[in-house]
Amino acid sequence: MDKRLDQNIQVLEGEFPQWLVRATGVTKAFGEGHTKIPVLKGVDLEVARGEVLLLVGPSGSGKTTLLSVIAGILDADDGDVTILGETIRDFSPAEKTRFRRDHLGFIFQQYHLLPTLTAAENAAVPLLIRGVSKQEAVARAEEVLRTVGMGGRLAALPTKLSGGEQQRVAIARALVGEPQLLLCDEPTASLDAETGHRIVGQIRENGKKPDRAVIIVTHDSRIFEFGDRIVHMDDGQVHQIQQGPEAFN
Amino acid sequence: MNFVALKMLFGDRAKYLMLLAGLTFSTMLIVQQGSIFWGLMTWSMSGITNVNAPIWVTDPNINQVEEIKPLADTAVTRVRSVPGVKWAVPLYKGVQRARLRDGNFEQIALVGIDPSTLIGRPHTIMEGKIEDLRAPEAVAVDQLGVERLGGPDKVFVGATFEINDHRARIVAIVKTQKSFQNFPFVYMTYERALSITPAERRKLSYVLVSPMEGVPTEQLVRRIRKETGLGAYTEEQFGWKTIGWILKNTGIGVNFGTTVLLGFVVGMAIAGQTFYLFTVENLKQFGALKAIGASTGMLARMILLQSFTVGVIGYGVGVGLATLFGLTVGSGGRLPFKETWPLLVGVFVALLMICSLSSVISIRKLAKLEPAVVFRG
Ligand SMILES: Nc1ncnc2c1ncn2[C@@H]1O[C@H](COP(=O)(O)OP(=O)(O)OP(=O)(O)O)[C@@H](O)[C@H]1O
Ligand SMILES: [Mg+2]
Numbered sequence: 215m216d217k218r219l220d221q222n223i224q225v226l227e228g229e230f231p232q233w234l235v236r237a238t239g240v241t242k243a244f245g246e247g248h249t250k251i252p253v254l255k256g257v258d259l260e261v262a263r264g265e266v267l268l269l270v271g272p273s274g275s276g277k278t279t280l281l282s283v284i285a286g287i288l289d290a291d292d293g294d295v296t297i298l299g300e301t302i303r304d305f306s307p308a309e310k311t312r313f314r315r316d317h318l319g320f321i322f323q324q325y326h327l328l329p330t331l332t333a334a335e336n337a338a339v340p341l342l343i344r345g346v347s348k349q350e351a352v353a354r355a356e357e358v359l360r361t362v363g364m365g366g367r368l369a370a371l372p373t374k375l376s377g378g379e380q381q382r383v384a385i386a387r388a389l390v391g392e393p394q395l396l397l398c399d400e401p402t403a404s405l406d407a408e409t410g411h412r413i414v415g416q417i418r419e420n421g422k423k424p425d426r427a428v429i430i431v432t433h434d435s436r437i438f439e440f441g442d443r444i445v446h447m448d449d450g451q452v453h454q455i456q457q458g459p460e461a462f463n
Numbered sequence: 464m465n466f467v468a469l470k471m472l473f474g475d476r477a478k479y480l481m482l483l484a485g486l487t488f489s490t491m492l493i494v495q496q497g498s499i500f501w502g503l504m505t506w507s508m509s510g511i512t513n514v515n516a517p518i519w520v521t522d523p524n525i526n527q528v529e530e531i532k533p534l535a536d537t538a539v540t541r542v543r544s545v546p547g548v549k550w551a552v553p554l555y556k557g558v559q560r561a562r563l564r565d566g567n568f569e570q571i572a573l574v575g576i577d578p579s580t581l582i583g584r585p586h587t588i589m590e591g592k593i594e595d596l597r598a599p600e601a602v603a604v605d606q607l608g609v610e611r612l613g614g615p616d617k618v619f620v621g622a623t624f625e626i627n628d629h630r631a632r633i634v635a636i637v638k639t640q641k642s643f644q645n646f647p648f649v650y651m652t653y654e655r656a657l658s659i660t661p662a663e664r665r666k667l668s669y670v671l672v673s674p675m676e677g678v679p680t681e682q683l684v685r686r687i688r689k690e691t692g693l694g695a696y697t698e699e700q701f702g703w704k705t706i707g708w709i710l711k712n713t714g715i716g717v718n719f720g721t722t723v724l725l726g727f728v729v730g731m732a733i734a735g736q737t738f739y740l741f742t743v744e745n746l747k748q749f750g751a752l753k754a755i756g757a758s759t760g761m762l763a764r765m766i767l768l769q770s771f772t773v774g775v776i777g778y779g780v781g782v783g784l785a786t787l788f789g790l791t792v793g794s795g796g797r798l799p800f801k802e803t804w805p806l807l808v809g810v811f812v813a814l815l816m817i818c819s820l821s822s823v824i825s826i827r828k829l830a831k832l833e834p835a836v837v838f839r840g
Contacts, residue, residue, distance in 0.1 A: 287754055287834045308758060315756020322837050326751035330474025331467065342464050343757045387755075 234427040235261040235284060235395060239293035242279055253279045255450035256293070261395075266418050266428045266440060271447030277431045278323065280447070281397050284429070285318055286310040297395060315343055319393030321401045325384035327372040333359060333383045334368040340391040351390075358386040362413060377404035385413055389420055396421055398430045407436055414440045464757070468765035471745060472772060478744075482737045482773045483780070489730020489817070490781025490810055493723050495788055497806045500719040502799025507709055508702045509640035513648065514554065514574075514583045516671035517680055519701045520687060521694035527705040529644065531556055533665035534693065541691050542670050547678040548687075552577035555656040556668040558646060561612060562625040569611050572646040573626065575656025582671055584637075584650065591620040591635030596652055602626075603635040608647030629659040641799075727813055735821035738770055742825035747836060754834035763826045767818075770825075774818035778811060 242254040253276045261267050269277050282288040284295055286302045295302045298317060305313060319340070327336045337355035342348065356368050362382045372380055381404045388396060396417065402410035414430070414437045421428035430441070438444060446454040473479055505512075510528035511519070520542050522532035542551040555575030560568050576583035576596075584593050585605065595601050600623075609618045618624075623632045626649070639648045651659075657666050672695075674683040680697050687695040696704060710716030742749070749762055786802060793800030 282835050285754070287837075311753065311756055311758050314754065315758075318756070320754060320837075322751065322754075324747075324837070326747055326837050328467065328471065328748050328751075330470045335467070335470070339467065339752070340755050342467060343752070343755060343761065348466055 232262055233260040234263045234265075234298060234425075235259070235429070236296045237280075237284060237293065240280070240283055240290045240295060241292040242276075242283055242288065242290050253450050254283065254290070257447075257450070257452050259445065259452055261427045261429060262442075263427060264422055264424050265442045266421050266430065268438060268441035268444045269429060269431045269447060270433065270438075270444060275447045276450045277447055278399055281399055281429065281431060284395075285314060285320070285397055287314075315340070317394045319388040319391055319396040321381075321384050321388045321396075321398040323399040323403070325372075325380045327380055327383055327387075329372050332369045332371060333364060333375065333379075333386075336372065336383050337386040337390055339387060340393075344391065355386060355390050358390045359383065361416065362386050362389075363409070378406065378409060381405060382409075382413065385417070389417070392420075394426050396426070396428045398428065398432075400432060400434075401430060402432065402434050402437055410434065410437060464761060464765055465768055468768045469772065471748070471765075472741075472769040475741065475744075478737055478741045479773065482734055482741070483777050485730055485733025485737060486774055486777025486814065486817070487781040487784070489726050489734070490778050490814060491784045491788075492726030492729075493810050493813065494782055494785035494802065494806065496719055496722045496726065497810065498785065498789055498800045498802040499793075499798065500715070500723075501803055501806060502793070502801040503643070503715060504706050504709070505801050506641055506645075506799050507643040508705055509642040510556070511698060511702050511705065513585055513639045514671065515586060515698075516554075516582060517674065517698055518672035518684055518687070519696050519698065520551070520670035520672055520691070521696065521701075523688075523692060523694045525694050527708040528701060529642075529705075531668045533663070534667045534670065535665060536667055538667055538670050538691070538693060542672060542687060542693070545683070545687050545690050547675050547683045549673045549675040550580065550582070551670050551672045552580055552582045553653050553667050554583050554669040554671050555653055555660075555666060557656075557660060558644075559626055559649075559660060561631070561649065562628070563613055564617060564624065565613070570646050571608065571626070571649045572642065572644070573656055573660070574648055574650045575653040576650060577671075578652040578654065585639050585648070587638035589636045589638055591633070593635050593637070593650075595634035596650060598632075598634065600630050600632045601634040601651065602631040603637050603650040604633055605637050605639040605648040607639070607641060607645075608649060609636060611647050627659050627661070727817070730814075731817045731820065734770075734774075734817050735824065738821040739824055739828075741769075742766065742828055746828070746832060749829050750832055750834050750836040753829075753832060754837045759826075759830050762829045763822075766822050766825050766829065770818040770822045771815070774814050778814050782807060782810070 237257055237259045240254050240257040243250050243252040245251050257280060271277055283290045302310065334352050334356050337359055338351035341351035341354060359365060359368055362385055364379065364382050364386065367375060367379060385401060402414060405413060417428060418440045444456045445452055520538065522534060525532055539551055539553050542548060557573050558570055559573045561571045562568055574583065578597050581593060593603060596603060604618060609615055612618045612624060618633065620633055620636060623630055625631060674680050684695045684697055752762065789800040789802055792798055
C-alpha cells in the first residue's frame with residue numbers, strides 16, 4: 215500500500231511514528247455458534263498524522279464497526295489497533311474511556327444530542343466531561359457553533375432544530391474538544407450540498423495538523439474531494455486505497 | 464456534569480412529576496401515620512409522664528399504667544424500708560364521676576397525691592397555687608377539665624363542683640398531657656381521694672419512689688422487687704411496658720405498621736420503577752456520554768444526584784403536607800399527632816434508602832451499557 219502513503223506523509227517529521235492510527239489484522243464477528251457473522255475479516259489500515267481519510271463502501275460492509283473498534287468502543291476479536299502510540303487492547307475499560315475523553319472526537323450517525331440541553335450546552339458536553347467549568351465550556355461551544363453557522367440558535371433545544379441543524383450541533387460537539395483523532399460517521403447525511411461542503415471543509419481544516427487525523431465514513435461523493443485518501447471497504451475488508459482529490463478531479 | 468444531570472431530570476417533566484409524586488406520597492403517608500402512632504403512644508403513656516416519678520412500684524402482675532391493680536396500704540412502709548430509697552409516697556388513680564352545676568355528669572380521672580410532698584403533681588400550673596391543695600375540699604383541674612366541666616365561665620380558681628356528692632373547690636388550673644381514655648384529670652390529696660371514693664378493700668394504686676443520691680435507679684428497682692415481692696419499674700421501663708402491652712393487645716401496632724410498610728413499598732415501587740424507566744429511556748444519551756468519554760463513575764454520580772435531588776424535594780413536600788395535616792386536622796390535641804425528630808430522621812433515612820436502591824438498579828444498567836449502542840440505529 216504504501217508508496218502513496220509514504221509520499222503523503224513525507225512532509226511530516228519528528229521522532230513520532232508517521233502514522234497516528236494503525237490497525238493490523240483486525241477481525242470482529244457478532245453472535246455465537248452457527249449464527250456467528252464475521253463483520254471485519256482482517257482489516258489493515260494506517261492513518262497518517264495530518265491525514266483526512268475517507269472510508270466508503272456499501273451498507274453493511276462494516277464501516278461503522280471498524281470505527282467503533284478504532285475508538286475502543288467495541289473490542290476486536292483479533293488484531294491490534296494503535297493510536298498515538300498506545301495499543302488500545304492493553305487498556306482497561308476505564309482507561310479506554312479516559313483515552314476517548316482526552317484524545318478522540320465523535321460524530322455519530324444518529325446525532326445523540328441530549329434533548330433537554332440547549333444547542334450550546336450540548337456542544338459543550340465533551341469539555342464538561344473533561345471537567346471544564348460550565349461557563350467556560352459553554353462559551354467555547356458557542357464559538358464553535360458560530361463557525362458552523364449555528365450562531366443564531368445557541369439557546370434552542372434539539373427538538374426545535376431541523377435535522378441539518380442538529381447535525382451541525384453534533385459536529386460542533388465533536389470539534390469543541392480539539393480532538394487529535396476525529397471519527398465521523400456520515401457527517402453530511404442531513405446537510406444540503408453547500409452546508410455539507412463548508413462543514414467538511416472545516417472538519418478538514420481542523421484535522422490538518424501534524425498531531426491530528428480524521429476518519430470520515432461517507433456515502434456522499436460530493437465530499438470526496440476533501441479526503442487525502444479514500445479507502446474502499448467491502449464485506450469486512452479494505453479493498454482499495456485511492457489517492458484523494460487527484461483521483462476524482 | 465451536575466447541571467447536565469439536573470437538566471436531564473427536570474427536563475423530562477412527566478417522569479419528574481411522577482417520581483416526585485411517588486416520593487411525596489410515600490413520605491407523607493409514613494410521616495402522617497408515624498406521627499399519629501406516636502401521638503397515640505404519648506397519650507397512652509400520659510398516666511406515667513404526667514406524674515413525673517423516677518420509680519413506680521406496682522402489683523407484681525401489672526400490665527400497663529391504666530390497668531390499676533391496687534396494693535395493700537402497707538406497701539408504702541415496706542418500700543420505705545428498702546435501703547437506698549430516698550422517699551416513697553402513695554398515689555391514687557381512679558375514674559370517678561363529677562357532677563356539674565347543670566346536673567350533668569362527666570367522667571374524670573381522679574389523682575390523689577401525697578399532701579406533704581405533692582409528688583405526682585402536674586408539671587405546669589397555669590393558674591392558682593398547687594400548694595393550696597392541702598386546704599379542705601381543694602382540687603386542681605386540667606385544661607380538658609375546664610372544657611368538659613362547663614368552660615372557663617364556670618370553671619375557674621374559686622369555683623366549685625361535686626365529685627361523688629362531695630364538694631370540690633378549684634384552687635388551681637393545671638396543664639396535663641391528654642390521655643388515651645380522654646378523661647379530664649382532677650387532682651386532690653391522697654387522703655381526701657380515699658375518703659370520697661367508694662369503699663374498697665384496697666385503694667393504693669401505686670407507690671412512687673426516688674432513689675437516694677448515688678443509688679442507680681435500675682439497681683434500686685431490682686432491690687425493691689426482690690425485697691418486697693412487688694412490681695417495680697423505672698419511669699421509662701413502665702412507659703415501654705405500657706406501649707408494648709398496647710401493641711400486643713390492640714390492633715394499633717399491626718395497623719400502623721402495615722400502613723407505614725405500605726407507604727414504604729408503594730414509594731419504593733413508584734420511585735424505583737419510574738427512575739428505572741427514566742434511565743432506560745435515556746440509555747442512548749448515557750451511551751453517547753460514555754462514548755464521548757464519561758466514565759461509569761461519572762454517570763453513577765449523575766444518577767445519584769438525580770435521584771437524591773428528587774428524593775429530597777419529595778421529602779420536603781411530603782413532610783410539609785403531613786405537618787399541615789397535623790396543624791389543621793390534628794390541631795388543639797383533637798387528634799393524637801406528634802411529629803418527632805426521630806421519626807423525621809427515620810423517614811429521611813428510609814427515603815435515602817429508596818433513592819439509593821433505585822439508583823443502584825439504574826447504575827448497574829449503565830455500567831453494563833455498551834457505548835457501541837450509539838453507533839447503531
Ligand atoms: N451489535 C451487532 N450485533 C450483530 N450484528 C451487528 C452488530 N453491529 C453490526 N452488525 C452487523 O455487522 C454488519 C456491518 O455493520 P456496520 O454497521 O458496521 O455496517 P456499515 O458499513 O456501517 O453500514 P451502513 O453504511 O449501513 O451504516 C451488518 O451486517 C450489521 O448487521
Ligand atoms: Mg454505519
